Amino acid sequence: MRLNAKQIAACTGGQFLVDAIDPSALMTGITWDSREVQPGWLYVALPGEHVDGHDFVEAALRAGAAGALVMQSPGRPACLLAREMGAAVIEVANTASAITDLAREWRGHLRGRIIGLTGSVGKTTTKNLVRDVCAAFGSTVATRGNQNNELGVPRTLLAADPETAVVVVEMGMRGMGQIAELCDFVRPDWGLVTNVGESHIELLGSRENIARAKAELFAALPAGTGRAFLNLDSPALGILMDAGRLGERPVALSGFDGHPDGAAVELYEREAVACDEVVWAEDVALDAEGRPCFTLCARDRADEGDLSLFAPVERCRCALALTGAHNVDNAVAAAAVGFALGLDLETIASALGASVPEPGRQEVIAARGGFTIVNDAYNASPDSMRASLATFAATDVAGRRIAVLGDMGELGSFAEPCHAGVGAAAAEAGLHRLICVGELAASIAEGAAAAGMDAARISRAATVADVLEELDTLLEPGDAVLVKASHFMGLNRVVEGLVR
Template identity: 80%
Template sequence: MRLNAKQIAAYTGGQFLVDPIDASALMTGITWDSREVRPGWLYVALPGERVDGHAFVEAALRAGAAGALVTDAPSQSCALLARELGAAIIEVPNTASAITDLARAWRSHLRGRVIGLTGSVGKTTTKNLTRDVCAAYGSVVATKANQNNELGVPRTLLNADPETAVVVVEMGMRGRGQIAELCDFVRPVWGLITNVGESHIELLGSRENIARAKSELFEALPAGVGRAFANLDDDFATFMAERGRLSERSVALSGFAGHPDAALRGALERESAACDQAVWAEDVSLDAEGRPRFTLCARDAADHDDGALFATVERVPCALSLTGAHNVDNACAAASVGFALGLDLATIAAALGASVPEPGRQEIIAARGGFTVINDAYNASPDSMRASLATFAATDVAGRRIAVLGDMGELGNFAPACHEGVGATAASHHLDKLICIGELARHIAAGAEAAGMDAARISRADTVADVLEELDALLEPGDAVLVKASHFMGLTRIVEGLVN
């Protein structure tokens, strides 16, 4: 972001309560956390249930903020400080809406390719892989962590400069219309949907309704110049292409898949939309630590010379630093973006191999007690639970495999059945111990027992302290512990307790 105080006031419909010493001086960053403020940034005072950002305006100014957006008039001392420092204080009707207003205006300054990315599972990992692949093409800005909501999405745009080559915007959603609202100001030119799973089924009621909500991204792509990226392994890929009217609007379609047969079928069995590019994996295997090794393949419709589609196939070896076979799909998704940008497969494979996981997402930690902790506690859904358990089962472990699984959120009336299904999956992977924490996780325990797991190997816990106490008595050198649940369960405290 490079906007001056006059522009910021104009774009947000604000008025100056304190005039800046230089209204043409550019502000180069934005935050609503006074601890993040850097000299020359804009601080936004967001009201909250527990903390009101207006209480930290003075702290932000002292940290170097060149301006502040507020809805409440500042105190006399705060206004005096702003005048002494030459900073602007701008009053707006709504500070949260003002962030979106700024992003909407700033979007017109961006000359690079803006890519929207959504999906039920794997959004953040795919975003990170896409970011790392795009970095081989040019400068790139991507959503930080999983800041994919009404505040994080506009901030991603505002973090980009006009010269940024690629902006990767992760978009989360909990209901119909939310992706469309984000696309209204993001204005993505390319759009990638990782998959359609069961996340948010509580509010949407069915996978078809989830697919309708996700397909709002494809619907927003510009006719004639847009490009959609669809997972050909997903049974709703064609449905979402049809919802987006891709063929009718001349929006190009790139297909990706972690399974070659699905890629071939999806690419050639065109119904409402034709894939002009396809990226997929062959010869997938996992090493001793569960990291995928495969052949990355790609083909372009422009390569045919005998009337046959996709006559030329490129292949290169690829090895991920991430763990789990499910990440092959995520890697192919990112590779399809790089391929569409014109990168060669060897460059793409190198970027994929160098990409590392974020903390809390299949993070492997060697504890001082000689055992291993797999920290996958950042979030969870039925699909990601199954993928994480499969990865855990495929990893070489000298001792015992112990899984600590907690509640999954946003499943509504489907929650008991979804948790029981995860329990059945856990039973099929021959765990040495299954510890279930939380009220809903009791259904995981029940599902595992119903699927034939020995009840003596299943325990139920109510608190983090209970889990740590049990593990303290149980763990031995060589053992491995998987920790996974939805973020609200706070199971990172178990990870911290085990590691520290």
């Protein structure tokens, strides 16, 4: 972001409580956390349920903030401090909305390609892979962590400079119309939907509705210059294309398929999906630690004027540092973006291989007790639970496999069967022990028992302390323990307790 106080006030409809000593001086960053403030940044005072950002305006100014957006006067001491430091204090009707207003204004200054990304499972992992591939093309800014909501999305745009070559914007949603609202100011050039699963089914009622909500990203792409990246292996492919109006507008299509059975090539060649390029994986295998290696394949149309002609297939071996066969889909999606940017497959494969997982997402930790922790506690859905269990089952373990699984959120009336389905997957994973944490996880235990897992190997725990107490007597050198649940369950504390 490079906006001065006058521009900020103009695009947010704000009024100066304190004028900047130099109204033309550019503010070069934004935050609503006073602890993050750097000199020259804009601090935004957000009201919260437990903490009011207006109470930290002084702290932000002392840290070097060049301006503050507020919804009310921060008080005489803060205003006097702002005058003393030459900083602006601007009052707006709603500071959260003002962040979107700033992003909408700043979007017009960005000259690089804006890539919107969404999906039910693996958004953040895929975003990181896309980011790392795009970094081989040019300067890249991407969503930090999983800040994919109405605050994090505008912050991603505001973190970019006009010279930034690619901006990768992860978009989350909880209901119909929310991705469309984000796209209204993001104005993505390209859009990628990773997959359609059961996340948010409580609010949307069916996978079909979830697909329609995700397709809002495709519907927002500009005719003539837009490009949609489609998972050719998705059962929701037709809904995504129809709801995204991809057959009605001149939007380029890129297909990808990470778990090939020939479907990607077949679809491509018979033009059931008229992609002008397709990227897929062949010869997928997992090493002893569950990390995929595969042949990355790509092909585009030989002649844009003749859709019956095809260029030769390009191939390159690729090995991931991430674990799990499900990450082949994520990697091939990122490769499709790199291929569309014009990168060669060797460069793409190198970038994919260097990408590492974030903490809490299939993070493998060697504990001092001689056992291994698979920390996948950041979040969970039925699809990601099954994928994590499949990866855990495919990984070489010297000792025993133990899984600590907790509640999954936002499933509504589907919660019981979804949790029971995870239990059935756990029964097939060759676990020595299954520890279920939370009220909903009772259905995981019931599903595992119904699928044939010995009831003596299934236990229930009410608290993190109960889990740690059981693991303390259970874990031995060579064992591996998988920890996974929705974020609100706080099972990261199990991991923290095990590594102390």
